[in-house]
Amino acid sequence: TDPVGDTKSAAQNFTQAHNMQNYWHYLIGSRSQLSPVWKNYNIYVQNQQALTDHTLAIYIIDKQGNERAFFGGTDFTPDQVKQDMQMLLKE
Incomplete structure (x- = not known):
């Protein structure tokens, strides 16, 4: 930042x-x-x-403003992020 x-x-x-x-x-x-x-x-x-x-972090926050997932550093794949986001969109 x-x-x-x-x-x-x-x-x-x-x-x-x-x-x-x-x-x-x-x-x-x-x-x-x-x-x-x-x-x-x-x-x-x-x-x-x-x-x-830049801080290497992705926070997935739901519609209520709650942190639902965190991906830090480089120890994740785009597919993992996509999967969590798709799950939240179904809620």
């Missing part, structure tokens, strides 16, 4: 460049607004503008 470089404009440009408009939601805000989210989801926050780094 880059609280300085991850602006609304930068997020929109990235989303459009990768045709991801219908596939994800991007949360942006000030450091103080995002700090509780980072803490609750164990998200790494970079402090140097010269580097781009």
